[in-house]
Amino acid sequence: MYLNAGKKTVSRFIFLLMFQALTHSGSAQPGYWQQRVKYVMDIDMNVSTNRYTGKQQLDYTNHSPDTLRKVFYHLFWNAFQPNSMMDKRSNSWGTNTLNGRQDWDPRVQDRIQHLTPEEIGYQKIISLKMNGVAQPFQMEETILEVSLTKPILPNTTAHFEMEYEAQVPLQVRRSGRDNPDTKVRYSMSQWYPKICEYDYEGWHATPYLNGEFYGVWGDFDVNIHIDKSYVLGGSGYLQNPQEIGYGYETMGSKVNRPAGQKLNWHFYAPNVHDFVWAADPDYKHVSKKIRENLTLHLLYKPTTSPEKNWLHILEVTEQALPFIEKTYGPYPYKQYSFILGGDGGMEYPMATLLNSASGNMHELMHSWYQGMLGTNELKYPWMDEGFTQYAAARNWGYLNKDTSTEQSFKKEYDAYYSLAKSRDIQEPLTTYADYFNTRSGYQLSSYYKGCVFMVQLGYIVGDPVLDKILLAYYQEWRFKHPNPDDFFRVAEKVSGLQLDWYDDFWIKSIKKIDYGIDSLWEVNGKTRIRLRMLGQVPMPIDVLLQFKDSSQELAYIPLYSMFGAKPEENKTIPRVVYEPWKWTSSSYEFEVNHRLTDLKLIEIDASHRMADVNRNNNKLELKW
């Protein structure tokens, strides 16, 4: 196949792009529905036994077209018992050795196996009623199965009332007590029986194996009765700050604590899919109002990291927030809390648990991809961890004034390349989080290949278009649990390009990208350049050409499967758009309107956004 060099093709592609943008401006998500919850919870904590009793009222609205005959709840803490699925899974990972290290989560290891009866975690249901009628239920380790005496009809609300008992496990992972390093008494995540999500795929009654979460959006009204000496932080807004104090009261006002040994901390968190809290008598609490309707809270101990590092978290957040909201969409809640936990970092709505004064940017950015987009993190961990990693690295790049994408995402690309080179641990990004063969494979794939997905999408559609996609994705899918198809549809509609091939190659396969410069020669005073596709993933190609007289030119070869071209990204270098490259051809030739001896440098993707596993054949410097 031959090129048809020249600017004629540019107008054709621009026309195509505009046409596609216009024809795809229909409304999204016809027939979309989701369930809704309203929790009212009351717990009474005994800080000497580390046990509490809980009362939970749940209004569960079935917006689905289905009649529900069963419901499921998560009982996460039953995982912290010897021989649980989480214990077995961690131990089996421990038998794999990768690069001389056991492949298990260093925080879990075989620790669950050794928990004593006072150290295990549990959530035991004492009673459960629906609309006043006792319901038969069965506890199956981390899942509670309820066979309803009467079905929940479409578009009706069922009222559940539950009584339960729980024991806080010795800190293993995410939730627990008395971690020996940070010495935080209580990290209370996954602490309440939580109804499973029911969506277009049905129930997600997923056993807890250390993977992440998927929950129903709704409102959480939480009362925590706990010893007066404890300071708390968590999701939501404290409703009774004047009875609590500890820095939550209006500045300079008098705190009126009720008599008795306990305080009742009353929180309200609207429109979230989870609720976390943490408690310790030695927390220092600092708060900072950083803009109208947004206060940051910091609960920390100066013994864990230098105090100035803790306070720096607030400064960095304040500094980055305008950029963050402009790039990924507004933060809609009135508070965000950075809390020292027994384990971290882990993200929750309106809060994060950190185990030191670092890693806060990543956790903060989860407020977008975990908190507000709320993708099923077990099915599509790359859309949560990968997008979050992308946003955090980009924010640091902005704060550090890194001038190139390459600089900002170097760590992420290097990690992806190490994954691509390892034969044993790569699996497609479609792999369910708990089913990856190795922990390392899960991490490198979801965090780093997932991050590279986004940076590389900028290469494919153009960085300014990627920015529009990020905002459109937020606007269209905020509070709606998007899946990969939903993201790709937004990206296609905004860019006007076909992107299904990118999904098929990058997400659904472990194929790799490798392009190279094959040869060049002169014909009739013009230079012909031949490129080769050596990998299995097709991509559009940018080729930077530098000439002896210091001028530059960008040769752009769209991928045929895109049916369009990205807009010009860099107006300072003239661009020539060539005929698209069909992926079934392993080589491609194009002609440059210069003599061969005028050429000084040729480079495929000088921006280094395309994750080419062998860059040695991408660049040619010519000395005449």
Ligand SMILES: [Zn+2]
């Ligand atoms: Zn994360």
